[in-house]
Amino acid sequence: MPPRHLLGVPQRDVISGKISLIDLSGAPKNDLVAAFASPSFTSTYLVAPMSMYSFLPRGVSSCMSLEERIFPHLDLDHIPESMEVGGVEALSLGIYAVQRSCVLEELTTRTSTGCHLNPFTLPGFTAG
DSSP: OOOGGGTTOOHHHHHHTSSOOOOOTTOOHHHHHHHHTOTTOSOEEEEEEHHHHTTSOHHHHTTEEEEEEESOOOOTTOHHHHHHHOTGGGGOEEEEEEOHHHHHHHHHHHHHTTOSOOGGGSTTOOOO
């Protein structure tokens, strides 16, 4: 994550709690998905290299919509993944709007069908 002063987010909004920034760089996929399911936010956005989007669980990625593509963006932390995706996505940063209710529904469905991603064992997940 870049330094917060470069994000264009007023410090007063962070101090007041109006905006919360969570740096999940390097976090396991389950931590990222658990953060999406958090009921404590009004709006949730994911800012990530577009190549990483393709590695999210399909049901979870279907709960996101691309709001903005920033090109070029060179991600030196995930070169093999970027090469696998290829094209413009390999060199772009995406800003995605996350529909938390959709993520929560997807996690609940996966649990009831016996899929491997169980939200009730994810760090930070609380049933709401």
